Amino acid sequence: MNEVTKIVPASKPDDWASDQEVRWCPGCGDYAILKAVQRTMPELGVEPHNTVFISGIGCSSRFPYYMETYGFHTIHGRAPTIATGVKLANPDLDVWIITGDGDGLSIGGNHMLHLVRRNLDCQVLLFNNEIYGLTKGQYSPTSRTGTRSPTSPAGSLERPVKPCAFALGAGGRFVARTIDTAQKHMPEVLKRAHGHKGTSFVEIYQNCVVYNDGAFEQFTDKKSAAVTQIWLEHGKPMLFAGGTKGLHLNRESLRVEVVDVVDGDVSEVIVHDETNKAVASMLIDMPFPEFPVALGVLYCDPATSFDTAMAEQAERVVGDKVADFNALLRRGQSWEVKGER
Amino acid sequence: MATAAKAPPGSNAPKSGVGETGADKTGAKVETVQRESVVVRFAGDSGDGMQLTGGQFTLSTALAGNDLATFPDFPAEIRAPQGTLFGVSAFQIHFGSSRIDTAGDQPDVLVAMNPAALKTNLPSLRKGGLVIADTGEFGERNLKKAHYEANPLEDGSLAPYQLLAFDVSKQTLESVKEFGLGNKDALRCKNMWTLGLALWMFGRKRAPIIDWLKVKFGSNELLREANIAALNAGHAYGETAELSGPLKQFRLEPADAEPGLYRTITGADALALGLVAGAKLSGLPMFFGGYPITPASAILHALARLREFDVTTFQAEDEIAAIGATIGAAYAGSLAVTSSSGPGIALKSEAMGLAVMTELPLVIINSQRGGPSTGLPTKTEQSDLYQAVYGRNGDCPMPVLAARSPSDCFDVAIEACRIALEYMTPVMLLTDGYIANAAEPWKVPEAHDYQPFPVHFHEEMPETGKLNPYMRDPETLKRVWVKPGTRGLMHRIGGIEKGYDSGNIDYSDSNHQRMTDTRKAKIDGVARTIPAQTVEVGNEHGPLVVVGWGSTYGPIRQAVEHVRNQGHDVAHIHLRHIWPLPSNLGELLKRYDRILVPEMNTGQLKTLLRDQFLVDARPLNKVSGQPFRIAEIEAAILGMLNS
Numbered sequence: 001m002n003e004v005t006k007i008v009p010a011s012k013p014d015d016w017a018s019d020q021e022v023r024w025c026p027g028c029g030d031y032a033i034l035k036a037v038q039r040t041m042p043e044l045g046v047e048p049h050n051t052v053f054i055s056g057i058g059c060s061s062r063f064p065y066y067m068e069t070y071g072f073h074t075i076h077g078r079a080p081t082i083a084t085g086v087k088l089a090n091p092d093l094d095v096w097i098i099t100g101d102g103d104g105l106s107i108g109g110n111h112m113l114h115l116v117r118r119n120l121d122c123q124v125l126l127f128n129n130e131i132y133g134l135t136k137g138q139y140s141p142t143s144r145t146g147t148r149s150p151t152s153p154a155g156s157l158e159r160p161v162k163p164c165a166f167a168l169g170a171g172g173r174f175v176a177r178t179i180d181t182a183q184k185h186m187p188e189v190l191k192r193a194h195g196h197k198g199t200s201f202v203e204i205y206q207n208c209v210v211y212n213d214g215a216f217e218q219f220t221d222k223k224s225a226a227v228t229q230i231w232l233e234h235g236k237p238m239l240f241a242g243g244t245k246g247l248h249l250n251r252e253s254l255r256v257e258v259v260d261v262v263d264g265d266v267s268e269v270i271v272h273d274e275t276n277k278a279v280a281s282m283l284i285d286m287p288f289p290e291f292p293v294a295l296g297v298l299y300c301d302p303a304t305s306f307d308t309a310m311a312e313q314a315e316r317v318v319g320d321k322v323a324d325f326n327a328l329l330r331r332g333q334s335w336e337v338k339g340e341r
Numbered sequence: 342m343a344t345a346a347k348a349p350p351g352s353n354a355p356k357s358g359v360g361e362t363g364a365d366k367t368g369a370k371v372e373t374v375q376r377e378s379v380v381v382r383f384a385g386d387s388g389d390g391m392q393l394t395g396g397q398f399t400l401s402t403a404l405a406g407n408d409l410a411t412f413p414d415f416p417a418e419i420r421a422p423q424g425t426l427f428g429v430s431a432f433q434i435h436f437g438s439s440r441i442d443t444a445g446d447q448p449d450v451l452v453a454m455n456p457a458a459l460k461t462n463l464p465s466l467r468k469g470g471l472v473i474a475d476t477g478e479f480g481e482r483n484l485k486k487a488h489y490e491a492n493p494l495e496d497g498s499l500a501p502y503q504l505l506a507f508d509v510s511k512q513t514l515e516s517v518k519e520f521g522l523g524n525k526d527a528l529r530c531k532n533m534w535t536l537g538l539a540l541w542m543f544g545r546k547r548a549p550i551i552d553w554l555k556v557k558f559g560s561n562e563l564l565r566e567a568n569i570a571a572l573n574a575g576h577a578y579g580e581t582a583e584l585s586g587p588l589k590q591f592r593l594e595p596a597d598a599e600p601g602l603y604r605t606i607t608g609a610d611a612l613a614l615g616l617v618a619g620a621k622l623s624g625l626p627m628f629f630g631g632y633p634i635t636p637a638s639a640i641l642h643a644l645a646r647l648r649e650f651d652v653t654t655f656q657a658e659d660e661i662a663a664i665g666a667t668i669g670a671a672y673a674g675s676l677a678v679t680s681s682s683g684p685g686i687a688l689k690s691e692a693m694g695l696a697v698m699t700e701l702p703l704v705i706i707n708s709q710r711g712g713p714s715t716g717l718p719t720k721t722e723q724s725d726l727y728q729a730v731y732g733r734n735g736d737c738p739m740p741v742l743a744a745r746s747p748s749d750c751f752d753v754a755i756e757a758c759r760i761a762l763e764y765m766t767p768v769m770l771l772t773d774g775y776i777a778n779a780a781e782p783w784k785v786p787e788a789h790d791y792q793p794f795p796v797h798f799h800e801e802m803p804e805t806g807k808l809n810p811y812m813r814d815p816e817t818l819k820r821v822w823v824k825p826g827t828r829g830l831m832h833r834i835g836g837i838e839k840g841y842d843s844g845n846i847d848y849s850d851s852n853h854q855r856m857t858d859t860r861k862a863k864i865d866g867v868a869r870t871i872p873a874q875t876v877e878v879g880n881e882h883g884p885l886v887v888v889g890w891g892s893t894y895g896p897i898r899q900a901v902e903h904v905r906n907q908g909h910d911v912a913h914i915h916l917r918h919i920w921p922l923p924s925n926l927g928e929l930l931k932r933y934d935r936i937l938v939p940e941m942n943t944g945q946l947k948t949l950l951r952d953q954f955l956v957d958a959r960p961l962n963k964v965s966g967q968p969f970r971i972a973e974i975e976a977a978i979l980g981m982l983n984s
Contacts, residue, residue, distance in 0.1 A: 018833070020846075049827060049831055052825050054669075065835075067833075068831055070825035070826075070831050070832065070833075071831075073834070074668075074835065074836065075692060081663075081665025081668075082665050083669060084657075085628065085671075085672070085673065086670070086673045087669075089626070089670035089675045090826060092826065093673065110658060111658065114658040114662065318649045321649040323650045325617065325621055328647070328650070329786065329788075333604065335403070335406075335602070335603050337598045337599065337601055337603060
């Protein structure tokens, strides 16, 4: 961290908070995320008037009302589409999409696929609480099989989608994962997401106190976090449990294994290479509790963003063409009628 | 169907009833017939290139100085199995030396490239009309595919018509023999051979078509030269024909026209140009979001090539994303447009509600086709009027406009842009499959013929220090348009109800009442800036008025004129503004004893007029996928007058 040049803050977290009263349930994980975002914004070297938060529908999608930036609370699942229009119309704007597991992966799953595939320059914060909160507790596409809810009284039958696996599979160039309560780590992830030009997909495990309380407790509990979480850093060995355990790639089975690190010998431990998509995929899919939950920047391998490509193509296509509207109207074969007959 | 657009006289027009080389030169004795107008229908397999043939014949006809209207009529299948009835593609053109408003009730000439084309199109041919048939395609196999038990060219069943049957396939093969093309490629030149013959029949020049072939085939010298050879051979066939009888040349005087520069234009192209004009008049960049759908895609195709006019086009993943991106672009300060057809418009409905709620300017184009559901993708209908006016959840008012002809699309597109920007509202523009594909001569306007409507983005800091994004213009009731990126004016909008005085979330009963009333009053107020309704033809009072909208303009106008020529007092009112309706319309309609509303639906404008004005509007409905014939409307008018 010390080597990183600190950006002189042009603002304070409070400058990024709107005057609106926050209306989430007391104890909701959304408060922590809002706080972390407001704390991070001053460090990004951006200004509120060039920042746009765009959301769909759901508890998380009220987020833009609480940010003192431009904001658009749109319709269910469609935030990526509105964000695409905003960014293409004005590429200078810094665009953030706030969505949830239902909004982003169920009703809006198609748009999420295409947003990520196109690599529009924006940050996607997907609040995953594995439940529909605003509609009172139905199971969501990320709910674990067997989830009992008003619409699945005998337990849900569906297999859940892993948001990060979805993003990676869609061709995402930046995939990260964090936790609502990780107030130290989340700003670092958000800064990395903001620094990446292209679609930066960030899944945030978010606790719903009313309908799915404690869903992530097993690995978010700070007391056991050392062994249940592994925070990844590019170029560093994949260690957890205070450096006593690491992740090892079995070269025969091509699977990840947990190994004990003895006397600090990390030679058998994988060094995190953010550009390695195969390893990123394995990290995302590691089953818990056999493995720790992988957090931080899982994958980052930048490619030209959609808005950049579009601007470059426009420049190339337009070249030195002159926009002569009257000539355009006359394009093709035309004929002149002279005077009255 | 052009109103001001009349095709030209002058040097391009034939001096006599013969082609440019002249039948007299060749010595062939062919009858020349003087006609006021002619309807020709080209019909063949969907792979036969009938639309290209028709399009080029249209161009040559326009250049020869006739007014015209066309009707491309093709199946939804791209290349249906060869020779089948459902694979027939046709192109009808009506042209003449006086005003042409429709593509014609009945063809005078039917060019049938195979038995299926004959079978499906013969019923519309005028009795005594001319059938030109390619005997080379009337083999047993093709006859069977068209469900003919006997060869109609030989069994006398065509007796009520004139028949000209010869082997076009063989003639074509011979004309391109020297190029050594394979049989399949050689036969593909048949449409150019046929076009060559048609050009000769109507005294049209070949030079513009040859120029077009040169561009079309570019560096493919072989195909280029073969097609030109086929075109020339077809033309020469007419000139030197030893045939007598039905083959004759038609002579049509050029139509009267206002002086000026003309071109032919389709509805889709006119819409694209009108949108560019709207962007130019407003001073805004244009953002167009679309998703491929018949028959609306042509607009996206046209605009995708106009990047230098500050047009950004975006092919979205679906209809919802197309309008979503459009709303985003409108929020960011662009003139935003999306376009689709009925099923796609249905998908966009929720997002339209968002645009109404957030009061963002948007132009939404619906190229209507037969419905419901997938319906008739390539056939025309005007059955989305309810959808346009009423089809959203909540009280969700939106201005609705309709174009009446291909060239009218240009002006209506500009009008839609103006209303959207002057009132900060989405606007629905209705056109249809017929208008989108049909062509007519168009007197090319100048950009300065139109009044600009520059946009003012709100940039002033409010005295209270906090912007209310729903602060309104007291007259138009439009809200302020603040572009993201404007310093100090950060604010949040969304689909949830907002406070009239604050712009913050506000569910209170009195506020929702006030906001709903305001949204309605704003759209009702659009009526103040639209022209008073005028009467197209006839008196401003009387026993009967025929009221229409959209592409029924042509047949209604012609029908009314025919009936008036028979001495009846009938008037024609045509609506461009469907919502809000012109403020004088109710009072105007009440001056007539009876109201007839012909529509290509089951009576949607009729319902709207009854609802708005408590008038006894009577419907005349047709949903066959084909435009109204003049005679059908004429009969309904006479029936109503006599009842």
